[in-house]
Amino acid sequence: MIDYEKSLNPAQLEAVTTTRGPVLVIAGAGSGKTRTIVYRLAYLVEQGVPPENILLLTFTRKAASQMLRRSGELLNQEMGTVSGGTFHGYSYTILKKFAPALGFPQGFSVMDAADAEDLFKGVRNELKVGQGDKSFPRSRTILSCLSKARNKEISLQSIIESEAIHLHDYLEDLKKLEEAYFLEKQKQALLDFDDLLFFLERLLMDNPEVLEYVRSVHGYVMVDEYQDTNLVQARLARLIASEQGNIMVVGDDAQSIYGFRGADVGNILDFPRTFPGARVIKLEQNYRSSQPVLSLTNCILSNMGQKYDKNLFSTRTSGAKPELITPSSDMAQAGAVLSRVEELSSRYPLHDIAVLFRAAYHAYPLEVELNKASIGYQKFGGMKFSEASHIKDVLSLMRMVQDPPEILAWKRGLGLLKGVGPKTAQRLYQAYCDFLTTADGSELKKFETKNEQFAGLMELLRRQKNLPASPSGFLTEVLEFYRPFLEEKHMDDLPRRLSGLEQLEQITSAYNHLEAFLADMVLENSDPVGMQAREDALVLSTIHSAKGLEWSAVLLIDLVEERFPSRRAMQDSDDMDEEQRLLYVACTRARDYLGLFVPQRIYQRNTGFNQRVWPSPFVREIDTSFYSKVKGQAGISPRAAENTPGDQETLPGEVSPQSSRRSQTSAVPAGGYCRHKVFGRGKVVQALPPNKYKVNFPGVGLKTISGEYLNFEE
DNA sequence: CATAGCCAACTTTTT
DNA sequence: GTTGGCTATG
Numbered sequence: 001m002i003d004y005e006k007s008l009n010p011a012q013l014e015a016v017t018t019t020r021g022p023v024l025v026i027a028g029a030g031s032g033k034t035r036t037i038v039y040r041l042a043y044l045v046e047q048g049v050p051p052e053n054i055l056l057l058t059f060t061r062k063a064a065s066q067m068l069r070r071s072g073e074l075l076n077q078e079m080g081t082v083s084g085g086t087f088h089g090y091s092y093t094i095l096k097k098f099a100p101a102l103g104f105p106q107g108f109s110v111m112d113a114a115d116a117e118d119l120f121k122g123v124r125n126e127l128k129v130g131q132g133d134k135s136f137p138r139s140r141t142i143l144s145c146l147s148k149a150r151n152k153e154i155s156l157q158s159i160i161e162s163e164a165i166h167l168h169d170y171l172e173d174l175k176k177l178e179e180a181y182f183l184e185k186q187k188q189a190l191l192d193f194d195d196l197l198f199f200l201e202r203l204l205m206d207n208p209e210v211l212e213y214v215r216s217v218h219g220y221v222m223v224d225e226y227q228d229t230n231l232v233q234a235r236l237a238r239l240i241a242s243e244q245g246n247i248m249v250v251g252d253d254a255q256s257i258y259g260f261r262g263a264d265v266g267n268i269l270d271f272p273r274t275f276p277g278a279r280v281i282k283l284e285q286n287y288r289s290s291q292p293v294l295s296l297t298n299c300i301l302s303n304m305g306q307k308y309d310k311n312l313f314s315t316r317t318s319g320a321k322p323e324l325i326t327p328s329s330d331m332a333q334a335g336a337v338l339s340r341v342e343e344l345s346s347r348y349p350l351h352d353i354a355v356l357f358r359a360a361y362h363a364y365p366l367e368v369e370l371n372k373a374s375i376g377y378q379k380f381g382g383m384k385f386s387e388a389s390h391i392k393d394v395l396s397l398m399r400m401v402q403d404p405p406e407i408l409a410w411k412r413g414l415g416l417l418k419g420v421g422p423k424t425a426q427r428l429y430q431a432y433c434d435f436l437t438t439a440d441g442s443e444l445k446k447f448e449t450k451n452e453q454f455a456g457l458m459e460l461l462r463r464q465k466n467l468p469a470s471p472s473g474f475l476t477e478v479l480e481f482y483r484p485f486l487e488e489k490h491m492d493d494l495p496r497r498l499s500g501l502e503q504l505e506q507i508t509s510a511y512n513h514l515e516a517f518l519a520d521m522v523l524e525n526s527d528p529v530g531m532q533a534r535e536d537a538l539v540l541s542t543i544h545s546a547k548g549l550e551w552s553a554v555l556l557i558d559l560v561e562e563r564f565p566s567r568r569a570m571q572d573s574d575d576m577d578e579e580q581r582l583l584y585v586a587c588t589r590a591r592d593y594l595g596l597f598v599p600q601r602i603y604q605r606n607t608g609f610n611q612r613v614w615p616s617p618f619v620r621e622i623d624t625s626f627y628s629k630v631k632g633q634a635g636i637s638p639r640a641a642e643n644t645p646g647d648q649e650t651l652p653g654e655v656s657p658q659s660s661r662r663s664q665t666s667a668v669p670a671g672g673y674c675r676h677k678v679f680g681r682g683k684v685v686q687a688l689p690p691n692k693y694k695v696n697f698p699g700v701g702l703k704t705i706s707g708e709y710l711n712f713e714e
Numbered sequence: 715c716a717t718a719g720c721c722a723a724c725t726t727t728t729t
Numbered sequence: 730g731t732t733g734g735c736t737a738t739g
Contacts, residue, residue: 140733258727261728384728421716542727563726566726566727568726578727582727715739717738720735720737722733724732724733725731
């Protein structure tokens with residue numbers, strides 16, 4: 001038995017024991033949100049609610065798995081488990097169950113972003129839209145516009161007018177593509193991520209008996225990170241729970257950071273209106289951060305216009321002030337982070353220290369330094385595991401045995417073979433489909449005799465079909481087949497890719513059914529080995545991926561204009577607000593130590609210069625009394641020391657002159673053309689200070705040449 | 715029709 | 730640093 005009154009503060013207790021009707025919990029950062037949810041689960045179970053009747057939904061995988069894990073720990077395992085996961089994962093489960101009602105008697109497959117891109121490219125080629133037009137937008141650009149339009153539920157035209165005006169001339173073509181892409185998905189029974197949500201809504205709206213079923217199964221609904229839900233997700237929550245239903249949503253409007261994908265803070269602000277009679281409970285006591293850290297984060301909070309007033313207070317009064325560190329360059333910053341980490345690691349285990357950043361690539365210089373120093377680290381965010389090309393290859397090969405056959409998997413799998421391109425792949429796929437319906441395999445046989453690799457692949461597939469091996473057994477065979485292709489394609493970084501495949505083997509071994517495994521890989525529902533925090537590794541993470549987590553020490557790097565806020569956000573005030581919330585999320589991850597790193601120069605690859613950058617406006621807005629300044633170290637890496645024009649010190653508090661936002665145009669003509677006596681005309685790819693240039697000469701290739709041998713064109 | 719080689723663009727953030 | 734797309738070639 002759990003003593004709730006002892007374990008929880010009054011607000012938490014209220015949230016836990018209010019089990020009937022709609023409840024909105026405004027949970028400030030570090031206010032014990034997850035604890036509250038988990039205790040509520042336990043409470044419900046104690047009250048006699050079967051765990052599987054409780055549905056727990058979140059937006060991100062990480063939040064979902066963390067919560068399901070913690071509830072599993074608190075609940076007695078034999079009580080069974082709570083249903084739940086991400087909105088997308090849940091939708092998939094329900095849709096799979098009722099696929100025929102959706103008009104997919106054969107079932108359907110889910111595409112990840114890369115699959116969707118492949119399909120879209122096919123459609124684009126078919127329509128012959130934008131061919132030969134170099135400035136025609138890329139497939140992924142178009143798809144991201146389409147997805148944005150759907151997530152925000154506005155027309156493609158509005159999206160283009162509001163955030164991609166440079167594509168306006170292509171609007172008619174884009175509309176055609178939108179339509180054709182839609183039809184192609186339908187035809188192939190393929191759903192993209194957005195479809196999962198909209199199809200579930202349609203299923204529930206059109207089929208009262210399905211809605212009835214869902215409602216009866218999930219008598220209690222909880223939604224975490226509600227501020228990050230978009231419109232359709234909010235409607236789904238309402239559909240499943242019904243207006244008078246037992247629904248609790250938890251969120252913090254100050255931590256809404258997914259506006260770019262249609263998350264709507266309006267959902268949390270309007271909750272009391274949508275669910276009349278909703279109880280609103282605020283959790284304001286902060287258990288996470290020391291008072292100095294909290295004071296700084298409260299200062300950030302007061303700088304933004306938030307809707308639900310919060311007054312966060314801590315019981316932890318001691319602690320050191322956050323530090324503001326201003327290394328001279330991003331290289332120097334990597335060094336400074338390293339020495340801080342070394343210092344901190346005497347007090348905290350490595351996995352309790354995190355370096356956070358706005359975008360995954362900001363961590364590159366640091367990763368180099370960590371490797372040099374042999375400090376183990378684990379990176380979250382950025383490129384996903386299953387997006388790496390070798391993983392996609394292997395998964396496609398595995399997907400080829402699925403019934404009905406999936407065109408995308410076949411195209412990718414066959415594309416690996418020598419002598420097979422798009423056309424042949426299409427033909428063979430068609431031949432295989434015909435074979436399945438007419439049992440006439442002559443066409444396939446003909447090609448098998450012509451192409452040894454194809455014969456090998458077909459043999460592999462046939463074996464699996466006739467005598468299905470376990471997912472990991474099948475994977476082993478596929479890997480054996482794939483190995484030569486991998487070696488040819490990725491000779492350069494074979495070890496890294498092989499270790500990725502080993503990881504895949506480990507994930508696979510947890511599955512008994514191939515189909516479940518493949519579906520989970522698309523939705524990344526599995527809890528791969530790489531996702532679990534390693535004990536001995538420093539954590540590197542994008543802020544988005546750090547959401548909901550906490551560490552004793554948090555180091556926040558690259559707090560400079562154009563990086564944080566990102567360049568794009570600086571054009572738009574709504575985006576700027578979101579960037580500020582992002583900073584808030586980042587800083588509130590810290591328990592004891594918070595280090596803010598503001599490099600003064602950043603190496604620009606295209607110019608070869610360390611370019612002067614300005615402290616993030618959000619840092620400038622923080623009152624200097626909330627942190628202590630630490631000057632950057634003198635020890636600077638050689639490249640940082642060279643070529644740094646304009647050497648005045650700039651510390652937060654100073655105003656950046658408008659002109660400084662423009663890049664300081666150097667005398668170095670990178671990107672331009674030049675002439676060489678022997679090699680002729682070439683393009684300057686990169687300037688290598690002090691006076692060397694990497695130049696690409698047609699027919700000759702890349703050469704590195706001293707400036708005095710080159711004549712630069714205007 | 716497949717492929718290699720070259721060139722240019724693109725790097726928020728997640729499902 | 731990577732990837733997609735175009736072009737020339739076989």
